[in-house]
Amino acid sequence: MNQPRPARINMVANTTLALQDADLQGALNHALVRFRRLRTDAAAEVPEWEALRDLAGEIKAHALAYLDVHLTQLESRIVALGGTVHWASDAVEARRIIADLVRTRGVRRVVKSKSMTTEEIHLNSALEAAGVAVVETDLGEYVLQLADEPPSHIIAPTIHKSVAAVSRLFSEKLGAPPLDDPEDLNRVARKALRTEFLAADMGITGVNFAIAETGTLVVVENEGNARLTTTRPRIHVAVMGIEKVLPRLADLGVLLRVLARSATGQRASVYVSMITGPRRPGESDGPEELHLVILDNGRTRLLADPDLRDSLRCIRCGACLNVCPVYERAGGHAYETVYSGPIGSVISPVLVGMPRASDLPFASTLCGACAEVCPVKIDLPRMLLELRARAVRAGFTGWVDRLFARGWTFAMSGPGRLRVVAGLGRLVQRLLVRRGRIERLPYPFAGWTAHRTAPPLAAHAFRDWWRSR
Amino acid sequence: MSRDQVLGRVRAALQPVHGATAPQSLGGWPSLPGPQVFTDPVSLFAERARAVGATVDLVASIDEAARQSAAWCATRAVRRAVVWNVASLAPVRDRLMADGIDMISPLLVPTRNWVDAVATADAGITSAEWGIAETGTLVLASGPDQPRLASLLPPAHLVVLRADRILPDLPALFARSDPLPSALTLITGPSRSADIGLVPVFGAHGPMAVAILVVTG
Amino acid sequence: MPGGAPGNSTPVALFVTCLIDQLFPSVGAATVRVLERAGCAVSFPDAQTCCGQPTFNDGFWADAAGLARRFLDVFADAPQIVVPSGSCAAMIREWYPRLLRDDPARAERARAIGHRTYELSEYLVRVLQLTDIGARFPAAVAYHPACHGLRGLHLREEPLALLREIRDLRLVPLPAAEECCGFGGFFAVKFSGLSGAMLEAKIRAIESSGAEVVTATDVSCLMHIAGGLTRRGSKIRVMHVAEVLAGI
Numbered sequence: 001m002n003q004p005r006p007a008r009i010n011m012v013a014n015t016t017l018a019l020q021d022a023d024l025q026g027a028l029n030h031a032l033v034r035f036r037r038l039r040t041d042a043a044a045e046v047p048e049w050e051a052l053r054d055l056a057g058e059i060k061a062h063a064l065a066y067l068d069v070h071l072t073q074l075e076s077r078i079v080a081l082g083g084t085v086h087w088a089s090d091a092v093e094a095r096r097i098i099a100d101l102v103r104t105r106g107v108r109r110v111v112k113s114k115s116m117t118t119e120e121i122h123l124n125s126a127l128e129a130a131g132v133a134v135v136e137t138d139l140g141e142y143v144l145q146l147a148d149e150p151p152s153h154i155i156a157p158t159i160h161k162s163v164a165a166v167s168r169l170f171s172e173k174l175g176a177p178p179l180d181d182p183e184d185l186n187r188v189a190r191k192a193l194r195t196e197f198l199a200a201d202m203g204i205t206g207v208n209f210a211i212a213e214t215g216t217l218v219v220v221e222n223e224g225n226a227r228l229t230t231t232r233p234r235i236h237v238a239v240m241g242i243e244k245v246l247p248r249l250a251d252l253g254v255l256l257r258v259l260a261r262s263a264t265g266q267r268a269s270v271y272v273s274m275i276t277g278p279r280r281p282g283e284s285d286g287p288e289e290l291h292l293v294i295l296d297n298g299r300t301r302l303l304a305d306p307d308l309r310d311s312l313r314c315i316r317c318g319a320c321l322n323v324c325p326v327y328e329r330a331g332g333h334a335y336e337t338v339y340s341g342p343i344g345s346v347i348s349p350v351l352v353g354m355p356r357a358s359d360l361p362f363a364s365t366l367c368g369a370c371a372e373v374c375p376v377k378i379d380l381p382r383m384l385l386e387l388r389a390r391a392v393r394a395g396f397t398g399w400v401d402r403l404f405a406r407g408w409t410f411a412m413s414g415p416g417r418l419r420v421v422a423g424l425g426r427l428v429q430r431l432l433v434r435r436g437r438i439e440r441l442p443y444p445f446a447g448w449t450a451h452r453t454a455p456p457l458a459a460h461a462f463r464d465w466w467r468s469r
Numbered sequence: 470m471s472r473d474q475v476l477g478r479v480r481a482a483l484q485p486v487h488g489a490t491a492p493q494s495l496g497g498w499p500s501l502p503g504p505q506v507f508t509d510p511v512s513l514f515a516e517r518a519r520a521v522g523a524t525v526d527l528v529a530s531i532d533e534a535a536r537q538s539a540a541w542c543a544t545r546a547v548r549r550a551v552v553w554n555v556a557s558l559a560p561v562r563d564r565l566m567a568d569g570i571d572m573i574s575p576l577l578v579p580t581r582n583w584v585d586a587v588a589t590a591d592a593g594i595t596s597a598e599w600g601i602a603e604t605g606t607l608v609l610a611s612g613p614d615q616p617r618l619a620s621l622l623p624p625a626h627l628v629v630l631r632a633d634r635i636l637p638d639l640p641a642l643f644a645r646s647d648p649l650p651s652a653l654t655l656i657t658g659p660s661r662s663a664d665i666g667l668v669p670v671f672g673a674h675g676p677m678a679v680a681i682l683v684v685t686g
Numbered sequence: 687m688p689g690g691a692p693g694n695s696t697p698v699a700l701f702v703t704c705l706i707d708q709l710f711p712s713v714g715a716a717t718v719r720v721l722e723r724a725g726c727a728v729s730f731p732d733a734q735t736c737c738g739q740p741t742f743n744d745g746f747w748a749d750a751a752g753l754a755r756r757f758l759d760v761f762a763d764a765p766q767i768v769v770p771s772g773s774c775a776a777m778i779r780e781w782y783p784r785l786l787r788d789d790p791a792r793a794e795r796a797r798a799i800g801h802r803t804y805e806l807s808e809y810l811v812r813v814l815q816l817t818d819i820g821a822r823f824p825a826a827v828a829y830h831p832a833c834h835g836l837r838g839l840h841l842r843e844e845p846l847a848l849l850r851e852i853r854d855l856r857l858v859p860l861p862a863a864e865e866c867c868g869f870g871g872f873f874a875v876k877f878s879g880l881s882g883a884m885l886e887a888k889i890r891a892i893e894s895s896g897a898e899v900v901t902a903t904d905v906s907c908l909m910h911i912a913g914g915l916t917r918r919g920s921k922i923r924v925m926h927v928a929e930v931l932a933g934i
Contacts, residue, residue, distance in 0.1 A: 015879060071476065086471075087471040087476075089475055223674045223675070247498070251501070252643055253501070257640075267604040271655070276650065280611075285617050294475065300475070325865060363880070368838065369864075369866065408740055437916055447881075448913075450878050451917070458709055
């Protein structure tokens with residue numbers, strides 16, 4: 001099938017736009033400063049926090065090192081419990097598997113709880129095309145679905161919607177009276193979604209962790225909609241990336257201790273559902289059918305890459321996004337990928353390809369704040385640099401960068417050359433230096449002087465001073 | 470077949486890591502620290518549970534728990550309740566029935582109407598298998614007489630927890646080798662969300678109120 | 687007062703870095719003065735140029751590897767190497783072995799050289815075990831912890847320990863000190879909007895601290911911050927830690 005050449009994501013253009021959106025900047029700053037403080041406080045409460053991070057990282061590294069063993073064990077446990085395991089090579093296949101289930105089981109209404117993996121495979125549009133009504137049940141996602149808008153960013157997807165806007169939306173779409181109290185608006189949404197839960201034939205969720213030893217699927221949340229999604233409908237479909245497997249139940253104890261604190265600063269998320277097979281004989285609720293869809297979709301490329309494999313340790317806590325000074329100003333949309341922020345900048349070039357995502361690893365100062373907070377110790381700055389080198393080797397770099405690299409390497413190839421180039425620079429800069437500074441650098445370096453002055457080359461270099469000492 | 474494709478790629482990817490054949494024993498597993506030790510896990514549990522918005526009361530006996538449950542139901546004007554049909558909650562159930570509260574039970578309601586019936590309950594009353602002191606978490610197990618929806622659909626959830634079932638932390642829970650139920654649910658406080666207006670609100674989808682009775686005797 | 691008594695001197699080779707050499711030579715002179723006051727005999731292998739970080743950071747690893755190999759040759763016989771830059775020291779220690787991964791012999795030399803390469807404040811405090819070199823600098827000073835030194839070399843306490851011993855220096859806390867200033871190498875030009883926004887936040891923090899001087903271990907951050915302050919007509923001075931220690 002011929003696919004059009006994917007458009008390269010232009011991070012420079014996207015971030016420039018984001019910076020011009022004053023409301024977005026204010027909302028992002030407000031939310032992220034708060035999340036950072038919450039995470040710091042929650043981590044500070046645990047004296048052995050750093051040791052815990054080390055351990056969590058080791059557990060995930062070990063899980064990845066024997067992933068095939070753990071995946072097959074997980075599968076056999078789930079099957080023994082009466083569940084079904086499906087394997088999806090890619091997004092197309094994952095959609096087909098779920099669409100087939102919908103068809104063969106006579107499903108007409110689906111409820112979903114928020115899952116990055118289902119966004120990654122573009123599940124909703126496929127289901128709707130199959131004639132199935134799909135309802136997002138996370139409150140924020142529900143609001144956006146009603147408004148037919150995309151999330152404006154991952155942490156607080158409705159951050160761009162004021163309380164008044166939500167009230168108008170609920171009046172229009174749900175017939176609710178005008179309300180100005182968020183509590184009342186929540187009640188309206190809760191009631192509307194209750195009807196959906198009770199009418200749904202199938203519930204679809206993601207998976208935070210899957211325990212190989214016991215065949216247990218773990219879903220973590222605060223609202224309760226994932227619990228409803230996995231309890232009420234007769235069929236539960238869980239979609240999981242291959243890297244979510246943990247070997248032992250004991251490992252979960254460590255990972256859960258670092259997850260909520262890293263994500264939102266809570267000691268624990270409100271609900272952790274540990275699902276071990278479908279409903280058992282004699283039980284009055286729980287799904288009759290449990291299906292697990294194990295998804296590759298490019299993850300094995302990361303797994304096969306010794307320099308990038310550790311990125312699969314990610315437990316999707318969002319701490320790296322919260323702490324990133326670039327994400328704070330760019331917002332999630334600028335990345336144009338399902339996974340944004342530092343972790344997204346690492347995995348997207350591999351998952352969606354360099355032609356599309358080569359810009360992402362360059363949109364960073366490599367400050368390292370992300371690596372400092374990652375609960376499983378992914379060395380994100382190292383990976384960003386590796387990806388930059390690959391982008392250059394593959395030719396995905398601008399002419400300015402190439403020109404700069406050539407020029408720099410030439411100038412620095414020896415003190416003699418450096419003297420010549422610097423001498424030339426001192427001549428040329430006479431045109432630019434006024435009152436001891438440069439106010440405007442010519443293209444393509446004008447970006448520097450858009451925001452700050454540039455220092456001139458010193459009249460005499462250090463090495464000359466040293467020689468005359 | 471996709472299974473072969475995916476597993477084949479995984480194996481090929483890991484070949485340099487652990488060799489061409491799958492290992493018989495998985496060497497070098499990270500050793501995990503033991504559970505923490507708290508001098509007063511019951512007080513810590515109460516403090517941490519209250520911090521997330523649950524109410525916690527210590528009672529000396531199950532009969533006292535029954536009295537307090539009745540009082541709780543009265544203040545909330547509970548008329549219909551789902552109560553787990555387990556032996557440990559018998560005194561509570563009896564007391565509430567005596568007070569005229571409608572018990573919604575899967576035994577009495579046709580299966581296809583069960584969920585709708587639970588949805589009309591004013592309260593769900595369950596026991597908890599365990600408590601986790603570090604986080605103020607309740608551990609509930611599903612079972613034939615322990616429906617999951619009891620702690621999920623009604624707007625309020627009352628839990629009876631024995632003090633001697635309070636463990637220090639999650640590692641302590643998972644170090645045990647009890648067989649897992651179809652759903653083991655860890656509950657830490659009332660349901661919450663801050664998606665509308667960034668204002669935190671209780672009772673997003675699950676219960677707005679969680680009341681915990683810790684039986685010390 | 688620790689002294690550079692003749693005959694007692696620790697030999698160190700100075701890697702002054704490209705930016706200091708060509709743009710801020712006074713920082714290099716101050717570094718020499720500080721090291722001599724601390725009892726070192728400073729040499730300057732004058733074949734040195736650049737550690738390769740600018741091209742490395744932008745993904746041009748073949749170019750950077752060439753400069754890395756050059757560095758290894760220039761400093762092959764050097765005793766301990768002192769660098770008045772956290773990011774260059776981090777480049778040499780953390781990245782040279784990786785850059786030269788396909789050349790095991792050179793990678794080994796790189797590891798060896800990395801073990802004897804130090805950022806200036808790290809050298810004074812951790813190796814020479816000195817925090818007081820008898821300096822005086824009467825001013826309110828804010829310290830900005832440059833990211834590569836902070837997170838790469840774990841340089842958290844050392845510069846502060848030195849600043850605290852300087853007589854008449856009033857160290858003022860810098861709000862959100864550990865947030866990146868927004869330089870990031872070529873990022874400052876390519877993503878100039880983001881860089882400018884981060885710079886603005888850093889400058890607001892500096893201005894709110896009441897500092898008369900802002901200092902750091904890296905001239906890359908400092909020239910970016912100075913450029914912003916100058917553009918705003920600010921009176922706040924920008925100085926490298928070596929200059930503050932030298933009492934200039």
